[in-house]
Amino acid sequence: MTKGLFITLEGADGSGKTTQMERIIEYFQKNNLPYLVTKEPGGVGVGEKIREILLNHKGPVSSRCEMFLYLADRAQNIDVIVQPAIAEGKMVLCDRHADSTVAYQGYARGLDVEQINMLNNIATAGRKPDLTLLFDVETSVAMQRVGNRAEKDRLESEGAVFHAKVRQGYLAIAQKEPERIKIVDANLSVEEVWTQVKRILDSEINPL
Numbered sequence: 001m002t003k004g005l006f007i008t009l010e011g012a013d014g015s016g017k018t019t020q021m022e023r024i025i026e027y028f029q030k031n032n033l034p035y036l037v038t039k040e041p042g043g044v045g046v047g048e049k050i051r052e053i054l055l056n057h058k059g060p061v062s063s064r065c066e067m068f069l070y071l072a073d074r075a076q077n078i079d080v081i082v083q084p085a086i087a088e089g090k091m092v093l094c095d096r097h098a099d100s101t102v103a104y105q106g107y108a109r110g111l112d113v114e115q116i117n118m119l120n121n122i123a124t125a126g127r128k129p130d131l132t133l134l135f136d137v138e139t140s141v142a143m144q145r146v147g148n149r150a151e152k153d154r155l156e157s158e159g160a161v162f163h164a165k166v167r168q169g170y171l172a173i174a175q176k177e178p179e180r181i182k183i184v185d186a187n188l189s190v191e192e193v194w195t196q197v198k199r200i201l202d203s204e205i206n207p208l
């Protein structure tokens with residue numbers, strides 16, 4: 001049985017991680033690696049309902065309420081989706097995870113980062129990703145990409161100052177954990193970004 005790895009993708013809205021996710025799935029398929037794809041917020045079931053509130057609720061949502069909803073979704077994702085798949089030897093690819101809460105609710109909304117780290121630890125039952133790809137992009141480039149989307153969700157509608165703080169937050173986390181978090185320059189073209197991602201996967205997963 002292959003050893004399952006827990007791989008998370010992180011980055012600002014408009015960082016292009018969803019496009020790269022499709023390439024990573026093709027990579028798993030070509031290399032005959034069993035895999036499972038999930039996302040936060042909103043893996044399956046109850047997570048989908050939480051996602052709907054988080055992204056589309058029209059009334060006020062306090063920062064702490066928002067944080068706990070992301071954490072609740074995370075606990076469900078880890079317990080019901082991620083851990084069982086890892087135990088079966090699958091590669092688990094998760095679109096956003098604990099670092100998002102540190103960057104968005106911590107650095108950008110201003111909640112206490114140490115407290116978030118502690119709560120993340122509870123939500124994940126202490127399971128850290130084996131590898132995190134951080135798609136780092138200039139805020140102006142990311143906002144331009146998001147601006148082209150037909151409809152923006154609650155978080156995407158935040159301004160440049162908020163998104164610049166998200167980026168700084170991510171870079172600060174990456175500096176603290178260089179072993180786990182690999183920074184990808186996401187300002188470049190899809191092909192150039194993929195070249196970087198593939199190089200990281202080749203060295204971290206090491207397929208035959």
Ligand code: TMP
Pocket residue numbers: 013039040041070096097098100101102104105155156
């Ligand atoms: P996405 O799935 O389209 O990336 O949208 C999720 C949004 O939620 C995105 O704007 C980032 C935000 N988010 C947080 O603010 N905190 C979190 O913990 C997570 C997982 C996502």
